[in-house]
Amino acid sequence: MIGWxxxxxxxxxLVFPGFLFSAAIGLVLTWVxxxxxxxxxxxxxxxLFQPLAxxxxxxxxxxxxxxxxxxxxxxxxxxxxxxxxxxxxxILFFANIxxxxxxxxxxIVLVYLFALPPLAIILGASASRNPLSAVGASRxxxxxxxxxxxFLLALLVPIIRSGxxxxxGELVAAQQAGGPFLYSFSGVIAAVIILLTIQAKLGYVPFDxxxxxxxxMSGVFIEYxxxxxxxxxxxxxxxxxxxxxxLITVLWGGFADWWAVLKFLLIVVLVVLIKNTNPRCxxxxxxxxxxxxxxxxxxxxxxxxFVKL
Amino acid sequence: MSxxxxxxxxxxxxxxxxxxxxxxxxxxxxxELLTPRYDVxxxxxxxxxxxxxxxxxxxxxxxxxxxxxxxxxxxxxxAKPCLVIGIGTCTCNKHIFRNSYNAVGPYDKHLPVHxxxxxxxxxxxxxxxxxxxxxxxx
Numbered sequence: 001m002i003g004w005x006x007x008x009x010x011x012x013x014l015v016f017p018g019f020l021f022s023a024a025i026g027l028v029l030t031w032v033x034x035x036x037x038x039x040x041x042x043x044x045x046x047x048l049f050q051p052l053a054x055x056x057x058x059x060x061x062x063x064x065x066x067x068x069x070x071x072x073x074x075x076x077x078x079x080x081x082x083x084x085x086x087x088x089x090x091i092l093f094f095a096n097i098x099x100x101x102x103x104x105x106x107x108i109v110l111v112y113l114f115a116l117p118p119l120a121i122i123l124g125a126s127a128s129r130n131p132l133s134a135v136g137a138s139r140x141x142x143x144x145x146x147x148x149x150x151f152l153l154a155l156l157v158p159i160i161r162s163g164x165x166x167x168x169g170e171l172v173a174a175q176q177a178g179g180p181f182l183y184s185f186s187g188v189i190a191a192v193i194i195l196l197t198i199q200a201k202l203g204y205v206p207f208d209x210x211x212x213x214x215x216x217m218s219g220v221f222i223e224y225x226x227x228x229x230x231x232x233x234x235x236x237x238x239x240x241x242x243x244x245x246x247l248i249t250v251l252w253g254g255f256a257d258w259w260a261v262l263k264f265l266l267i268v269v270l271v272v273l274i275k276n277t278n279p280r281c282x283x284x285x286x287x288x289x290x291x292x293x294x295x296x297x298x299x300x301x302x303x304x305x306f307v308k309l
Numbered sequence: 310m311s312x313x314x315x316x317x318x319x320x321x322x323x324x325x326x327x328x329x330x331x332x333x334x335x336x337x338x339x340x341e342l343l344t345p346r347y348d349v350x351x352x353x354x355x356x357x358x359x360x361x362x363x364x365x366x367x368x369x370x371x372x373x374x375x376x377x378x379x380x381x382x383x384x385x386x387x388a389k390p391c392l393v394i395g396i397g398t399c400t401c402n403k404h405i406f407r408n409s410y411n412a413v414g415p416y417d418k419h420l421p422v423h424x425x426x427x428x429x430x431x432x433x434x435x436x437x438x439x440x441x442x443x444x445x446x447x
Contacts, residue, residue: 034350043348050353053320057364060314062388064361213358225361225388 017093018086026237027051029268033240036272051237055230063226070127077124078224078231084116085238092245095168096254102169110168110246111155114201117235118144121210121220124232128223136219139283140210146290147200147207150193153298157181157190158250160305172254180253186304191251193294193301195267198243199274200286202236206278207286244268318364318390319444321353325363325387329380331370335397335430339367342433349437365392365440371399373411377419384420392423392443396436401425 002010012018030051038045065071088110095102118140125137159166161181162174181187200207211219221232244267248255252263281289328336342349343356357363360383368380384393395416398404406412416422424443426436 038345038348038350041345043345044351045348046350046353050321053317053353055317056313057317057321060311060317061364061390064386064388211358213356217358218362221362222359223361229362 012090012094013086018090019082022085022089022238022241023234026234026239026241027055029240030233030237032265032268033272033275036269037276040273040276055234058230058233059227061226063228064223066129066223069129069223073123073127074223075228077120077127078228078235079120080123081117081120081235082231082238084113084120085235085242088113088242088246089238092168092242092249096172096249096256099169099172099254102167104167106168107155107159107166107171107250111152114239114243114246115144115148117239118201120235121232124224124228125220125222130223132216133220133222135216136210136212136222140220142283142287143200143207143210146287147197147294150290150294150298151197153295153302154190154193154197155250156298156302157186157305160302161186161308168249171250172256175253176256180251182251182253184304185309186301187251189297189301189304191247193298194247194251195270195274196294198247198267199271200290201243202239202271204271204275206274206281208280209283209286212280240268240271244271315447319447321355322364322392322440322444323355323357323362324365324367325357325360325383327360327366327368327380327383329368329370329372329376331397331399335369335399338430338433339369339396339436342436347433347437352437354440360387363387363391365394365443367394367396367436368400368416369396371403371406371409371412372414372416372419373409374413375411377413381419392440392447393420394436394439394443395422395425396431398427398429401427404429 014020028051031046031048034050035045065074091102091106091110091113095106122137122140125133125140158171158181162171165171165174175181182191203211211221216222221229224232244264245255247267248260248263254260255264326336326339341347360366366384366387370376372380393416395401399406400416402415403409403412413419423446424439426439428435431439
């Protein structure tokens with residue numbers, strides 16, 4: 001017997017706010033991304049149904065598995081990222097809708113869940129037995145090691161300012177009582193760090209070395225075709241919804257009110273504008289930037305948070 | 310392929326550029342086609358980096374003994390269904406290389422070609438028209 005709780009869990013995982021809801025919003029966001037990019041270049045841009053057409057086409061195309069590839073891992077790796085993002089969506093939305101219902105340590109769980117899509121990409125790319133894919137996987141790994149340090153340092157800021165809480169619900173409640181953490185020196189620094197980390201987690205320029213189309217021909221995705229490529233694109237679309245929402249939750253007062261929609265769109269457009277106005281940097285430059293640039297900034301932010309600035 | 314997939318294919322043909330020993334003129338014209346001036350993303354056309362992602366192969370150049378096996382390999386690696394579109398007069402009838410010992414004939418002797426776009430090089434407008442006609446036949 002599944003029971004009422006089981007059905008409710010299944011519904012929240014598959015429909016709202018899990019898979020269907022976040023995938024639908026994520027697809028609209030990929031259109032926003034392409035439309036804003038087109039406007040930056042004085043183009044008209046694709047129509048609104050474009051992400052849907054891409055998705056249907058990919059789902060119904062042939063799916064090729066390269067000879068000699070590790071078949072099971074190659075097929076399962078994309079699903080890992082998708083499932084992680086569905087779970088992230090459920091935790092994130094429930095922490096904002098019922099702040100008292102969130103569990104202790106869900107902030108840490110989310111950090112690990114956000115680490116799964118890059119891990120899935122690395123696993124899938126390594127399983128595909130393609131040299132360019134291997135180059136992409138090694139870059140993705142280096143990039144992940146790079147951005148995770150400043151990301152964690154920036155997450156220490158809301159933890160310290162809320163008095164040592166690692167529950168998303170408590171973070172939201174603390175911000176609704178005493179104003180968002182963003183409106184302070186440490187909060188602004190942490191937000192900038194998380195914004196640049198979002199850029200890297202989404203694999204957008206200037207941090208898209210793992211799938212550099214011009215040098216290593218889509219790198220990590222080179223052997224993926226058809227439905228599995230669609231799953232990767234869907235995962236990325238969902239990340240485009242969830243990462244900005246995560247930033248709003250931990251630093252900008254949660255998204256219980258309608259102002260959050262504006263905040264959210266502002267962050268998304270900012271990410272797309274950074275993507276469109278920057279060249280791709282080299283992987284060693286990115287690592288140096290994240291560790292010694294943003295890492296140092298992160299330490300400053302943590303120090304400022306301790307003295308309540 | 311189902312109706313929905315066919316609609317998706319028509320609305321988002323991702324192209325992969327196969328330069329099979331051409332003189333580079335058609336290649337440069339393809340790059341111009343993909344610039345913001347012509348904005349082919351309006352029709353969902355995106356240049357992709359891997360044949361696995363491609364729905365249409367834009368092949369340029371007179372095919373010769375050395376490039377034929379490579380082109381065939383790229384065609385085999387492309388996820389089906391995929392269109393093959395020959396760009397330039399060289400792909401249609403060998404053009405000025407018709408007496409060459411090395412040219413092995415028009416593309417449709419070796420793989421299924423959906424559209425030829427003649428011209429030396431063809432204009433980007435002609436390429437858009439060719440792709441539209443090839444998609445209409447599907």
